[in-house]
């Protein structure tokens with residue numbers, strides 16, 4: 732179980748508050764869609780959960796471990812077990828999509844494997860399965876530099892999944908995708924939550940969150956304005972964000 736209590740974050744010399752007293756509990760297998768207007772704090776929330784931004788205050792508990800209190804080792808647990816997918820994913824440009832999935836993120840893959848490029852055949856099959864599930868089978872052997880932004884995002888998702896991320900934090904994973912591909916990507920993520928008990932927190936457009944998320948957080952002014960089961964938002968809820 733994941734619990735966040737009183738997460739607050741401010742930025743700049745003036746200490747402008749960006750996140751205010753964020754609070755939630757989360758179970759494995761949930762797919763959470765984060766919605767909210769520009770500047771409401773969606774990206775910052777994901778970065779704080781990924782431990783890429785320092786928390787001003789708050790308590791962060793993951794499977795009984797106190798992440799903030801544990802300092803370096805808490806941060807390491809998150810970096811190892813969780814995947815953060817930024818808007819512009821970092822891939823090795825000269826390597827193929829498949830190789831990018833196989834060799835993983837830097838810091839996560841043994842150096843010998845990155846240097847030699849050696850992989851096991853079951854890893855290969857797994858990587859191809861994820862690429863297929865994300866509609867990228869025909870791009871598996873294309874170098875990353877020749878992929879579109881949306882394709883790179885999907886390679887980054889496949890890479891996170893192939894390396895067994897327990898929690899995937901995805902900042903706008905379907906931006907720039909046509910509606911059909913966006914549906915395919917989100918269906919794959921949702922299936923993963925259901926079948927492998929992975930947990931996904933993704934910043935999504937409202938209609939995609941309504942369609943695919945099991946739970947929706949509406950952010951406004953750095954606060955969770957509503958926290959509901961995945962369904963169509965009411966007009967009142969839309970007015971809150």
Ligand SMILES: Nc1ncnc2c1ncn2[C@@H]1O[C@H](COP(=O)(O)OP(=O)(O)OP(=O)(O)O)[C@@H](O)[C@H]1O
Pocket residue numbers: 742743749767768769770771772773774775776
């Ligand atoms: N490093 C920073 N320095 C100063 N202000 C920042 C910094 N990072 C974020 N902010 C501010 O914090 C607020 C929240 O930013 P955040 O990127 O989380 O918004 P968002 O909801 O993801 O927006 P968008 O939908 O436009 O991506 C914004 O007003 C932004 O300008």
